[in-house]
Amino acid sequence: MQLGLYLHIPFCQQKCFYCDFPSYANKEGLQDEYITALSSEIALQGGLLSAYSINTVYIGGGTPTVLPIHLLTNLIQTIQKKFKLTNDVEFTIEVNPQTINREGLYRLYEFGVNRISFGVQSFQDPLLKRIGRIHTADEARQIVCDAASVGFKNISLDLMYGLPKQTLDEVEYSVREAIKLPIQHISVYGLKVEEGTVFAKLEEQNKLFLPDETLEDKMYEFVMKQLPEFGFERYEISNFAKAGFESRHNLKYWQCLPYIGLGAAAHSCFQNKRFYNEQQVEKYIQKIKWERNAVAHEELLSHKDKVEEFCFLGLRKKTGISCREFMDTFGYELKDLYGDTIENLKRKKLLSELNGQIFLTSLGMKYGNQVFCEFLLDS
Template identity: 50%
Template sequence: MYSLYLHIPFCKQKCRYCDFPSIAADSSLYEKYGQAVLQEIIQRHEELGPINIDTIYFGGGTPSLMPIKIISAIVNSIYTNFTINNNCEITLEANPGTVDMAYLLGLKKIGFNRLSFGIQAVQDNLLKTLGRIHSNHDADTTINNAQKAGFKNISVDLMYGLPDQTMSMLEESLNWAVNKAVQHISIYGLQLEENTPFYSMHESGHLLLPDEDSVEKMYDYINAFLPLNNFERYEISNFAKKGFESRHNTAYWQDKAYIGIGCAAHSYYQQKRLYNTHNVNNYIQQATNKHFTYQQEEILDKNNWIEEFCFLALRTTQGINKNKFQQTFNCDIYSLYKEVIHNFITKNLLIDTGNFIKLTPLGMKYGNIVFEGFLL
């Protein structure tokens, strides 16, 4: 069983905090890029056969910038070349203001059953600081239209620890998301990534961020508020109403195989990680030549595989399945990590429930410390 990720790299405007692979929107490239994606789907089918697909995820960039006819052609090709499960989860990432009712109805007709909207905050001044192109009014309208179009599985992304963000602003954003009756909320603390405007501004002293105590209070508030409103935490940064957890992202955390289509996408199967070119023009040229080559191929040795298995599983509230670890690596987890696990249990960062080893609430807060302990 595989998951399928499709990368659409175009953005109207690069957000000031974002280091994801994306390029400025260029409508002259949309058709060429769409044709390239169709060509890669055919090649991956030739390499892998009609593999079973359980989840499909269009990410970016901003996939909703692509014309609906191109998205439709891609989905049709996926169904032609792969075996799609009847209850396949099919997600498209979108930004408010980039989709109207006709587009949303088109997505529904094609077969999309989940939408993920990049909201980040509901204050217009904060959205402007982030470099977002939408307003709170746009966000309101887009969520309302998605619900009217018949979508019953909607996720929103929010952020905390932002420049000039106060606790009351965070509370307002969370209340907005809960009151919009969405089914899933992802919420991330701001990370300053190199080669982003925010990083440069911070280095030069021109970016005022909340202090560590304020960020920690925000974190604590999030993790108290959302469960009280029927959003259960199932991963460090993800909360969902029961039954609405992201199956696609869960596949990543459960070390399942996935195929990446598009420039800057990567695949993972048979202990291999295979990276496509990051350059859109190179990607389109490979399609013209009808031969895609990987920019990089990485074969995970056993230690790397074990480390990643543990890191990913520990991100979830379920944790590491001890029986699955034994079956996968033919050894007991305590034979490798006995001292590490006991040390973190003593510090109230880990708990052994019998079948699982998982982070405690305190461990979730300081997960990076625990992850470092699982390096071999």
């Protein structure tokens, strides 16, 4: 059996104003200790999971590239030594432009990283400042070109819309700038104001100035129409790729395939269980040091959990869910359980069906959460 491996690096140079990920600015002092703890966890889990091979690795965060390059390359070597990686492993690292240079990218490439995901969000400097990003648009353009020139052939870029005071022209400009770059994959997210962020505070004080619903709809429609015209097919609600460049690691999440997450706050899904590690960096380090295990919570997946996740994670993909696969997995027909729900959502033009696949229509993609709620079962 093959597994995905996720590693979490919880450090950032500065906290972006919209971000509620488990990542911290001003904890550089803990980097060495953290990498020591993470390396122990890798060694431990590599031993326990020696019967499995790893076909996707994803180093995310946080900003992995705030680590000095020698710490990062040591980490990569530890992964390669302790786990059995397949020859065709997809090895991704997240990069915030401005935290790495061409030389650093070259080192990552030499050490076996073969996919980069750049957080760019916009190509307008005033907007980048307004959302707390530390890089400029030019720095983003330059580093993406550098990545291609050192040899990376699988490059992804993140963009956002619905940002404070963002105009439709600005979204159009950013999308057009992105597709001029040598990239194969784009993720696009609409802003959601999350609790505990700078934006949540500004919203409370009525100082956030978000685009209204009509304008945000126009932004969304533009992105969804424009990217496929330039060869970026929408294969998941927020993800677009040129043929053959879909993220194999992220597809595991939506296909309910097993993955192991290591590091502070990292989540895993393995052997019918979901579990996650301590989120606080200090606690994570201590737990690994003294208990050799940093799991903070673990739960056994019930039949109900598995059925629901099969549906609402699977429906995120353009291809949706397969009635045959449902039958093979659970031993009864999808429509025995969800027949009325599916017919009802088809009538509302939110779902469609073709050759035994049930999938979201373009309207359904827009109102995905509403559809997913319909697949929740009574306990």
